[in-house]
Amino acid sequence: MKIFQLLLAPAVALMGRLRYPYKFATIGLLGVVAIVYLFLVLTSHLQASMDTGHREQLGVMLDKPLLSLVQTIQQHRSLSVALLGGVKSLTEKRINKATEIHEVITAVDQVVVAHGAELNVLTDWQLAKAHWENIQANGLQMSARTNRDTHTAVIKELLSMVARIGDNSFLVLDPNANSYYLMDAATNKLPAALEIVSQLRAHGAEVLATKSLDETGRVEFVGEVAVLRSKLEELDAALQRVAASNPKVAPRINQFLPPFHASINDVLKIVTDDILSARFTADTEQFIEKTTTAIDRGYAQSQELLLPVLHELLETRIKQMQHQYFESAILAGPAFLMLFIYLATGAYLAVMSSIESLREGADRMAEGDLITPIALATKDELRHVAVSFNHMSEQLARRIKDAQQHSTELEALNLMLKSLSATDGLTGISNRRHFDEALATEWQRAARLKQPITLGMLDVDWFKKYNDQYGHLLGDECLQRIAKVLANSIARTGDVVARYGGEEFAFIALNCDSKQSQLIANNIIKAVEALWLPHQMSEFGHVTVSIGVASIIPKAGDAAHTLLKAADDALYTAKESGRNRIVIASFDSTPE
Numbered sequence: 001m002k003i004f005q006l007l008l009a010p011a012v013a014l015m016g017r018l019r020y021p022y023k024f025a026t027i028g029l030l031g032v033v034a035i036v037y038l039f040l041v042l043t044s045h046l047q048a049s050m051d052t053g054h055r056e057q058l059g060v061m062l063d064k065p066l067l068s069l070v071q072t073i074q075q076h077r078s079l080s081v082a083l084l085g086g087v088k089s090l091t092e093k094r095i096n097k098a099t100e101i102h103e104v105i106t107a108v109d110q111v112v113v114a115h116g117a118e119l120n121v122l123t124d125w126q127l128a129k130a131h132w133e134n135i136q137a138n139g140l141q142m143s144a145r146t147n148r149d150t151h152t153a154v155i156k157e158l159l160s161m162v163a164r165i166g167d168n169s170f171l172v173l174d175p176n177a178n179s180y181y182l183m184d185a186a187t188n189k190l191p192a193a194l195e196i197v198s199q200l201r202a203h204g205a206e207v208l209a210t211k212s213l214d215e216t217g218r219v220e221f222v223g224e225v226a227v228l229r230s231k232l233e234e235l236d237a238a239l240q241r242v243a244a245s246n247p248k249v250a251p252r253i254n255q256f257l258p259p260f261h262a263s264i265n266d267v268l269k270i271v272t273d274d275i276l277s278a279r280f281t282a283d284t285e286q287f288i289e290k291t292t293t294a295i296d297r298g299y300a301q302s303q304e305l306l307l308p309v310l311h312e313l314l315e316t317r318i319k320q321m322q323h324q325y326f327e328s329a330i331l332a333g334p335a336f337l338m339l340f341i342y343l344a345t346g347a348y349l350a351v352m353s354s355i356e357s358l359r360e361g362a363d364r365m366a367e368g369d370l371i372t373p374i375a376l377a378t379k380d381e382l383r384h385v386a387v388s389f390n391h392m393s394e395q396l397a398r399r400i401k402d403a404q405q406h407s408t409e410l411e412a413l414n415l416m417l418k419s420l421s422a423t424d425g426l427t428g429i430s431n432r433r434h435f436d437e438a439l440a441t442e443w444q445r446a447a448r449l450k451q452p453i454t455l456g457m458l459d460v461d462w463f464k465k466y467n468d469q470y471g472h473l474l475g476d477e478c479l480q481r482i483a484k485v486l487a488n489s490i491a492r493t494g495d496v497v498a499r500y501g502g503e504e505f506a507f508i509a510l511n512c513d514s515k516q517s518q519l520i521a522n523n524i525i526k527a528v529e530a531l532w533l534p535h536q537m538s539e540f541g542h543v544t545v546s547i548g549v550a551s552i553i554p555k556a557g558d559a560a561h562t563l564l565k566a567a568d569d570a571l572y573t574a575k576e577s578g579r580n581r582i583v584i585a586s587f588d589s590t591p592e
């Protein structure tokens with residue numbers, strides 16, 4: 001695993017640096033280059049194979065007339081030798097054969113002129129032709145032996161040319177067994193065997209015509225027969241291979257072999273029984289005819305079966321390759337390339353569209369939209385990212401909602417706390433702290449608005465005695481009821497009613513002068529009286545309160561505590577002067 005990571009590290013580093021369009025462009029380009037390269041290699045390989053096929057066909061085309069020429073010159077050799085041996089009746093046949101050879105040479109010439117250079121056989125051909133012309137011009141002036149050897153030399157040259165054609169047309173490199181064996185049999189094994197038979201024909205004709213065979217000639221004959229047997233064996237093996245690899249031609253080969261062997265055996269019988277035993281009874285012309293029959297059977301096999309079938313096989317192969325070429329280069333190659341480009345572009349667009357959707361979703365989220373989900377059309381890993389993203393968005397929305405709810409609750413609690421911190425626990429009205437704050441604020445406001453402000457101080461009379469008489473709990477209840485009276489009496493917006501401490505209360509009445517404050521204080525006294533809370537220890541028989549009131553229109557620079565002090569002093573006066581009464585502070589708008 002580690003080795004793979006190490007190997008892939010450069011690729012990962014490179015791809016990690018590239019943006020997606022460049023990633024896809026790099027991979028796509030490499031893919032296109034690879035596909036194009038592979039198809040170019042494939043098509044050039046096919047093209048080369050087709051060229052080879054065509055070249056092989058050219059070889060076959062050239063071999064056909066050349067082998068005909070070999071066949072006719074071999075016949076001419078026998079006729080010439082027999083004629084030189086004294087069989088004058090063959091004169092005309094020989095002349096006709098020369099004419100025939102001339103026609104075949106013209107046919108070979110045409111093909112060689114057109115394609116000889118390509119197969120590099122022009123020189124061979126010119127030389128062989130020159131040597132033939134020499135035979136034509138001087139053949140009858142030669143001895144039979146020399147004539148025979150001169151013919152044989154030309155034939156060898158022509159057979160070498162066939163071999164060279166085989167090399168240069170790549171026939172000998174043919175990659176398929178069926179065509180290779182056909183080529184080998186038709187242009188190599190069969191001509192080689194037939195040349196030996198043909199040499200036997202010429203040699204035999206010479207001996208039968210002259211009716212003499214010296215020891216050298218005998219040894220030569222025996223050698224030729226031995227070589228022939230060996231060549232025939234090779235030919236048989238080659239033809240068997242052809243039959244095995246080309247089942248279609250097998251019947252014709254099997255049909256050919258027995259009569260061919262029979263006619264060869266006929267010839268060999270004459271050679272052994274008549275020539276080698278020095279009887280020389282066989283007729284020269286008949287010997288030539290018999291041998292020619294055997295040889296012609298062989299050539300017919302080559303010209304009519306082996307070479308045409310070889311040509312046909314090459315043709316089929318070329319057609320198959322043309323078909324493959326068309327399929328791969330014209331259809332499959334471009335189609336595959338288009339499919340690759342199509343799919344690669346599709347992959348690119350799918351990824352880019354998913355990334356774009358994710359980006360838009362993230363932007364929406366940044367702008368506060370946590371509700372609209374990211375919807376991806378793909379089913380790949382990016383979809384999982386989108387699902388996780390949507391999940392995250394949902395969770396975030398839920399938590400924000402929870403946080404908002406908590407914040408609202410906290411605000412309410414804060415408010416409650418604030419109000420609790422400003423409230424007196426026993427009576428539920430404002431406490432002294434809140435009263436002090438309110439006084440400072442309202443004092444400023446009244447100064448600014450130039451409005452009168454009234455501050456009242458209220459104290460329960462003989463409350464100690466009340467507590468002593470009725471107990472602390474009832475004392476508390478008494479304080480609660482008086483607080484309620486006070487709150488009901490001074491209830492305008494902005495007015496403040498507070499428990500100032502112990503059994504002492506205070507109030508602020510806004511926009512209220514001393515006259516109005518007198519009324520308010522009277523109302524309070526009456527309302528407390530109306531409660532009729534029994535108080536045996538009071539000279540009034542019920543709970544009463546004393547009130548000191550001070551009113552003022554504050555000026556800039558005046559201090560609020562002067563008003564407080566004035567009210568407190570007034571309260572003191574009220575207490576001192578008998579209780580259950582109201583005392584209005586002696587100053588109105590100018591405090592001390």
Ligand SMILES: Nc1nc2c(ncn2[C@@H]2O[C@H](COP(=O)(O)OP(=O)(O)OP(=O)(O)O)[C@@H](O)[C@H]2O)c(=O)[nH]1
Pocket residue numbers: 426459460461462463464465467471472473474475476479501502503575579
């Ligand atoms: N039950 C109860 N009594 C309280 C509370 N706060 C103060 N007191 C009592 O109020 C009494 C006040 O007594 P003093 O200050 O002597 O005044 P007083 O008895 O009302 O006499 P004067 O004010 O002169 O009429 C004390 O006995 C305190 O204990 C409270 O919250 N509850």
